[in-house]
Amino acid sequence: MDDLLNFLSFSDPNVRFVAFGTMLLGAAAAIVGTFAFLRKQALVGDAVAHSILPGVCLAFIISGTKNPIYLLIGASISGWISMLAVDYISRNSKLKSDTAIGIVLSVFFGLGILLLTSIQHSGNASQAGLDKFLFGKAASLTADDVTIFGSVAAVLILVVFLFYKEFKLISFNPDFAKSIGLPVKTLEFILSSLTVLAIAVGIQAVGVVLMAALLITPAAAARFWTHQLWKMILIATFFGASSALIGTFVSYSYPSMPTGPWIVVCLSMMALFSIFFAPKNGIVPQLNNQKINRLKIRNENILKLFYHLGEGNKNFFKGYTKQELLASRDFRIQEIVQGLDHLKKANKVRKLDDYWHLTSTGLVAAKRVIKLHRLWEMYLNQKLKLAPDHVHNDAEAIEHIITPEIEKLLEKELNYPKKDPHQSTIPYND
């Protein structure tokens, strides 16, 4: 607990610095990743992330130091080469692009592991910590590292901001962009370079193995929350930055823990949460919606039952026992019990002794459903030329979803008919 407070209060300036730095990395990856996601380049991102390892190792071997600038240059170069390789293979061979990605990823990553192992066995004192590139370790970042990687991330964000409009267009419809004379090749080059750079700096936090998750997961999760690109980018940024923060915290509190897996675990939780609970698009709200619909249909069917019985008895307010109601229409007993309860709370029915009666509010509601049912039958019969004995089942469903606006249209279009195709009276609430 003390750890958490200590961390959150940012009392240690070094912690503050590193936390801020990794949040920037997470944000940059999420922003650039949103475009990679929309351009369906998630797998390319993964290939580039893995392919960065040999670049980092070679930069270390050549320069002999862990100077972040050299490592960044090495990472970017090998990242770019891998991207070009994927492009070249899928363009000039019969192989599909996913195969090309698989080949490039394994070749580069294998090479990287080879170099990494040989460096570790070389006994070079300053090599310690190079293996952090596999899973990331925020706690081992130096102030220099953070300054450089953080600034690169900040520049990335700025460039996306500047080119937002154009990136949006080339992600949606590159052919159109070319047709109006936008320099699409250049813009694509810039966007790809941003991706490579975002990956190159992002691996400081999560490592090469899990970098693709930092790039793509925030966007994938954000997509559930909005239909607008700029909102999607903001939400993805929030997901990316906050998981980076949490991962860094864990890495600080438990020095044996690598940062990357924790960041990715957080991100995955956020993604899962989005998949299940995002309003409208999430699974739970959708189920919920279905449930609400089911209840509405049940209640309206009970009201209709009262109406039908009332029509037969020429008295809409006559009372019935549960058993009588059950006998008249195919309801399950729970449905009737719960439905009546519901309707009672809404003042549409009331109970006197053991008898259930429609109230006047209930009658209005019942009339409306009956009217919609019969109007819809009329509509199918007249406009779609369906035979009267074919229209009932359809109307059973449609009566529950017609909105007041459509109701008006329907009445008008049919010119307020008095009888439905079965010659039953259409009740109007006037």
Place this chain on the structure above:
Amino acid sequence: MENIALETHNLTVSYNRKPVLWNVDFKLPAGQIIGIIGPNGSGKTTLLKSIMGLTPLSSGYVEIFGQQLNEVRSRISYVPQKESVDWDFPASVMDVVLMGRYSPKNLFKRISKKDKDIAAEALEKVNLLEFSNRQISQLSGGQQQRVFIARSLTQNADLFIMDEPFVGVDAATEQAILKLMQEMKEKGKTVIVVHHDLQTAKDYFDWIVLLNTRLVASGPKADIFNEELLQEAYGGKLNVLSKVGELVRQNDFPIREKQRK
């Protein structure tokens, strides 16, 4: 023909070295509605793409209003096939229509109020104004098509090049789109449309290009609609031509020496 909107000169285009357009050579008059017609896979989309510089040419050249594409780009509006984009993209109808206002000149600049007015006007013309905030994935196929047409209207072009604008739209929308095209024509604009349906082609277009890998015919519709030419365009692939195409592909043969104008 005094006023030429578009000319292709010996145009040849190949994919993976297999020619899909072979020596296509025609001139199209300005101020008319022109239909490009041919069976599936006859190279119609490819022809439009090569006109717009989206596909590399194996040989030949294209001139628009007597000039190179780059000099007249701002006067051309290209409407890609609706299926060529992912409509699940996070954007609203308005967002997409506003893309018609982008240009190399306003790189970095924000969209202005005036652009928004122009876009709203275009949406009104295609009867989609009430949908302007709707997410594009929630549109029907016909509405998506109209979004593309609205985007094209914002471009203020003199030449419209449309790939299958009538596909997947209902009869009412088809008539509405046609009416827009006729209005454009009255304003002296040229409209080039890729089209599938032979039946309606006769009523819709003033000028017709029949295409089937090579140019079958190009001319005023009265000259084009005869049994013989239609048979030629639709009566299966040209056997020898497609066989030679296959040979070229297999042997990696240069289809023709690249020539500059």
